[in-house]
Amino acid sequence: MSALELGLPMPVPAPGLPARVRIHEVGARDGLQNEKATVPTEVKAEFIHRLADAGLTTVEATSFVHPKWVPQLADAERLFPLVAELPVALPVLVPNERGLDRALALGATRVAVFASATESFAKANLNRTVDEALAMFEPVVARAKAEGAAQVRGYLSMCFGDPWEGPVPASQVVRVCKALLDMGCDELSLGDTIGVATPGQVSALLTALGEAGVPTEALAVHFHDTYGQALANTLAALQYGVTIVDASAGGLGGCPYAKSATGNLATEDLVWMLHGLGIDTGVDLGRLVATSEWMAGRLGRPSPSRTVRALSHKE
Amino acid sequence: MSALELGLPMPVPAPGLPARVRIHEVGARDGLQNEKATVPTEVKAEFIHRLADAGLTTVEATSFVHPKWVPQLADAERLFPLVAELPVALPVLVPNERGLDRALALGATRVAVFASATESFAKANLNRTVDEALAMFEPVVARAKAEGAAQVRGYLSMCFGDPWEGPVPASQVVRVCKALLDMGCDELSLGDTIGVATPGQVSALLTALGEAGVPTEALAVHFHDTYGQALANTLAALQYGVTIVDASAGGLGGCPYAKSATGNLATEDLVWMLHGLGIDTGVDLGRLVATSEWMAGRLGRPSPSRTVRALSHKE
Numbered sequence: 001m002s003a004l005e006l007g008l009p010m011p012v013p014a015p016g017l018p019a020r021v022r023i024h025e026v027g028a029r030d031g032l033q034n035e036k037a038t039v040p041t042e043v044k045a046e047f048i049h050r051l052a053d054a055g056l057t058t059v060e061a062t063s064f065v066h067p068k069w070v071p072q073l074a075d076a077e078r079l080f081p082l083v084a085e086l087p088v089a090l091p092v093l094v095p096n097e098r099g100l101d102r103a104l105a106l107g108a109t110r111v112a113v114f115a116s117a118t119e120s121f122a123k124a125n126l127n128r129t130v131d132e133a134l135a136m137f138e139p140v141v142a143r144a145k146a147e148g149a150a151q152v153r154g155y156l157s158m159c160f161g162d163p164w165e166g167p168v169p170a171s172q173v174v175r176v177c178k179a180l181l182d183m184g185c186d187e188l189s190l191g192d193t194i195g196v197a198t199p200g201q202v203s204a205l206l207t208a209l210g211e212a213g214v215p216t217e218a219l220a221v222h223f224h225d226t227y228g229q230a231l232a233n234t235l236a237a238l239q240y241g242v243t244i245v246d247a248s249a250g251g252l253g254g255c256p257y258a259k260s261a262t263g264n265l266a267t268e269d270l271v272w273m274l275h276g277l278g279i280d281t282g283v284d285l286g287r288l289v290a291t292s293e294w295m296a297g298r299l300g301r302p303s304p305s306r307t308v309r310a311l312s313h314k315e
Numbered sequence: 316m317s318a319l320e321l322g323l324p325m326p327v328p329a330p331g332l333p334a335r336v337r338i339h340e341v342g343a344r345d346g347l348q349n350e351k352a353t354v355p356t357e358v359k360a361e362f363i364h365r366l367a368d369a370g371l372t373t374v375e376a377t378s379f380v381h382p383k384w385v386p387q388l389a390d391a392e393r394l395f396p397l398v399a400e401l402p403v404a405l406p407v408l409v410p411n412e413r414g415l416d417r418a419l420a421l422g423a424t425r426v427a428v429f430a431s432a433t434e435s436f437a438k439a440n441l442n443r444t445v446d447e448a449l450a451m452f453e454p455v456v457a458r459a460k461a462e463g464a465a466q467v468r469g470y471l472s473m474c475f476g477d478p479w480e481g482p483v484p485a486s487q488v489v490r491v492c493k494a495l496l497d498m499g500c501d502e503l504s505l506g507d508t509i510g511v512a513t514p515g516q517v518s519a520l521l522t523a524l525g526e527a528g529v530p531t532e533a534l535a536v537h538f539h540d541t542y543g544q545a546l547a548n549t550l551a552a553l554q555y556g557v558t559i560v561d562a563s564a565g566g567l568g569g570c571p572y573a574k575s576a577t578g579n580l581a582t583e584d585l586v587w588m589l590h591g592l593g594i595d596t597g598v599d600l601g602r603l604v605a606t607s608e609w610m611a612g613r614l615g616r617p618s619p620s621r622t623v624r625a626l627s628h629k630e
Contacts, residue, residue: 012513203329235514263625310541
C-alpha cells in the first residue's frame with residue numbers, strides 16, 4: 001500500500017528546513033480550558049495517556065490557576081498524579097507563586113508562565129500592566145529554577161495583533177521576550193492569540209528577535225487558525241529555523257462554530273505538513289487521529305481539524 | 316480605526332514574493348458544480364456580479380459539459396448572457412468540441428479544458444487514457460484559438476497525489492503540461508485535487524516544470540484544503556514565483572462536513588494571507604465576505620472559510 005492509502009502524506013523535503021520538530025501539545029490544557037463542557041478528570045487522564053502513546057513527547061497537562069478563573073481545570077491536583085509517571089514532558093501552567101507551590105507539591109518539573117506583549121491584554125487577562133505581570137512572574141521563575149525545575153516556559157500572548165491595540169510592534173514583543181529570558185525562562189512561546197498574523201509578519205518578528213540576540217532554539221510558535229493562517233505561518237517559522245511548534249490535538253479549544261472561536265492549530269494538520277516535508281516528529285498520525293476522534297465523541301461535537309475529518313472519513 | 320478593527324490583516328511584506336497576484340475565482344463553476352443543491356440561475360448570476368463587484372478580475376462562470384454529467388450547471392446557456400457584459404474575464408469550462416461550440420455561440424472568449432495527470436483519474440473522469448483525453452482537447456484548443464479566444468486554460472488534476480495511484484511523479488505532470496502548452500494552452504492550473512500535497516512537493520514540482528522549460532508566468536496553482544494544507548502550499552508557490560492562484564469564494568464546493576469533501580481553498584483565507592503579505596489582489600475583502608455570507612444563506616449552510624466565519628462574527 002502507498003502512504004496515501006494508509007492515510008499518510010508523501011514525504012518530499014524542502015531545502016533549509018529543520019530535520020526534526022518538537023510539537024508542544026496543548027490540547028489538554030489550552031484546549032480543554034476553552035471548552036464549555038467540563039471534562040471528567042479520568043477522561044482528561046486517558047486523553048493525556050493517549051497523546052503520549054501517539055508519540056507526542058511534550059504534553060501540557062493542566063493549569064494551576066485559581067479554579068475561580070478556569071473551572072474547567074479545577075481538578076489539577078487530582079489529574080496530575082494520574083499522568084505523572086508517563087515518560088514524556090508534562091509542563092503545567094502556573095500563574096503565580098501560589099500556583100507554583102501547588103505544582104511543585106505534586107512533583108511537576110516543568111512549568112510555564114503566561115505573559116502578554118500588550119498592555120490591553122495584560123490588563124484584561126491578568127489585571128496588571130505588562131511590567132507588573134513580569135514582576136509577578138520573576139519570583140515564580142526564580143523559585144522554579146531554584147527548586148530544580150527542568151524547564152520554565154514563558155508564554156507570550158498577542159505577539160502579532162491585539163483586539164484593542166491593533167498591530168503589535170515587534171519592539172514591544174522583543175522587550176518582553178528579553179525580560180522573560182533574563183528572569184530565567186528557557187523557552188518562549190510566541191502566541192498569535194487572535195490568529196491574525198501572516199507569514200511576512202512572522203518572519204519580521206523572528207528576524208527582530210534574532211537581531212536582539214534571542215536564540216532561535218529557545219523559541220516556540222503558537223499560531224491560531226482563526227483566519228486559516230496557522231500552517232502558512234508555521235512554514236514561515238520553520239524557514240526561519242524555529243523547531244518547536246505548539247498545537248492542539250483535534251484543534252481543541254477553538255470551536256469554529258462559536259463566536260468565541262480561538263482556533264488552535266490542530267496537531268494533525270501540523271503533523272500532515274511536517275511529515276509531508278520529511279520532518280520527524282515522532283508522532284503516529286493514525287493514533288493521534290483516533291485520539292481526537294475519541295475526544296470529539298466525549299465532547300459531543302466533530303473535530304475542527306481538516307486532517308481529522310479527512311482521515312475519519314476513510315472507510 | 317486600525318486595519319484589524321476594520322477586519323483587515325496588517326500588511327507586512329516578505330522578501331521575494333510577487334507584488335501582485337491574480338486570483339482565478341472558481342466558486343461559481345468548480346464550487347457550485349460540487350454542491351448538492353442546484354442553485355437558481357438568477358442566484359448564480361447575482362453571485363458572479365457580486366464577485367466582480369468585490370474586485371475579482373477573473374471569475375470562472377460555468378461549464379459547457381453535458382448536463383447529464385453536471386446537472387448543477389445545466390443552465391449555462393441561460394446564465395452566461397446574464398453576466399457576459401461584466402468588465403471581468405469570464406472563462407468557461409469546455410470538455411469537448413460540442414461544449415466549445417456552445418460557449419463560442421454565446422460569445423465566450425476564454426475557455427478551459429480539464430486534463431488529468433494520472434491514468435486512473437483520466438479513466439474515472441473522462442473515460443479515456445491521458446493521451447486520448449489530450450487528443451480530444453487538441454481540436455478544442457486549436458479551434459478556440461482560431462476563433463480568437465483571448466485565453467485557453469488547461470486544468471490539470473491530480474498533480475500531486477491520486478487516490479488510486481498514490482504519489483504522482485513530477486515527470487508525469489511535466490509531460491502533460493508540455494503537451495497542453497504545445498497544443499496552445501496559455502495558462503495551466505496545477506490541481507491538488509485530493510488536497511494531499513505539502514510545500515516541499517509543491518516546490519519540487521514547480522522546480523521540475525521550470526527545468527523542463529515551462530514558464531512560471533503560465534502557471535496557476537489550485538490547492539484543496541482537505542488536509543488544511545492549501546495556504547501553506549500557496550505560500551510555497553508564491554515563493555517560487557507563481558502569480559496566479561485559484562480559489563473559491565467562501566470555500567464553496569468543499570463542504571467539510573460531508574464525506575465528499577473536496578475542500579476548495581476559500582478565496583477569503585487566501586486574500587487574508589495575500590493582503591497580509593502586502594500583495595495586491597484588487598479584492599475588497601469585506602465585500603467578498605458579505606458575498607459569501609449571502610451565498611451561504613442561499614445554500615442553507617455556513618461557509619467553511621475560517622476568514623468568513625471570523626469576520627461574520629464581528630459585531
